[in-house]
Amino acid sequence: MQVINTDIPAVKRVIPKRHGDDRGWFSEVFRADVLAQAGIANVFIQDNQSFSAPQGTVRGLHFQTAPAAQAKLIRVLAGAILDVAVDLRSDSPTYGRSVAVRLDAAGGEQLFVPAGFAHGFCTLEPNTMVAYKVDAYYSPENDRNLRWNDPAIGIDWPVGEAEAILSGKDKTAPLLADLGRVF
Numbered sequence: 001m002q003v004i005n006t007d008i009p010a011v012k013r014v015i016p017k018r019h020g021d022d023r024g025w026f027s028e029v030f031r032a033d034v035l036a037q038a039g040i041a042n043v044f045i046q047d048n049q050s051f052s053a054p055q056g057t058v059r060g061l062h063f064q065t066a067p068a069a070q071a072k073l074i075r076v077l078a079g080a081i082l083d084v085a086v087d088l089r090s091d092s093p094t095y096g097r098s099v100a101v102r103l104d105a106a107g108g109e110q111l112f113v114p115a116g117f118a119h120g121f122c123t124l125e126p127n128t129m130v131a132y133k134v135d136a137y138y139s140p141e142n143d144r145n146l147r148w149n150d151p152a153i154g155i156d157w158p159v160g161e162a163e164a165i166l167s168g169k170d171k172t173a174p175l176l177a178d179l180g181r182v183f
Ligand SMILES: Cc1cn([C@H]2C[C@H](O)[C@@H](COP(=O)(O)OP(=O)(O)O[C@H]3O[C@@H](C)C(=O)[C@@H](O)[C@H]3O)O2)c(=O)[nH]c1=O
Pocket: 048, 050, 059, 060, 061, 062, 063, 072, 119, 120, 121, 137, 138, 167
């Protein structure tokens, strides 16, 4: 398992090793000790899974505020996504900047997104299944969102507003400038 910093070093790519043979492959997809050595010592306590039928589904951008702020470890079980993290740490030199990484079932790469970031993804294939671990329980009172295509963030999404499929609440999410200090 390799752990590689992205352009925002707190967000990390996690690349599990695959042991291939005639049957297929075997992979350790979660190793607390290896991740801790690489600076990911979070205790994950909830596993989530979502299925998106249409390609071009956008979920996000989402985060939970304190005391329920969540770190997430994301992977794709079927299909592919462009996975995005936006830095919302107000004292960060990269505040408002984002990183985007392709995650797919074929490659098995994962993304670690710490607390202090908004997270979202766009499905790049139909019938995409995403699984992620979080280190704080779901808390509807602390659940917040941020506009996926806020020009102030400038994420290079693979779909435009006309094609993207979003939940009602994500369509009308606040802009970064209207969020205030959240972390
Ligand atoms: C996130 C979540 C939702 N729910 C419920 C609330 C609602 O009725 C239904 C669907 O919720 P949402 O529309 O928020 O689901 P979704 O848009 O898939 O939300 C997720 O998006 C990605 C990008 C994330 O990063 C996640 O943390 C989460 O916010 O599931 C839970 O019961 N537990 C949870 O942990």
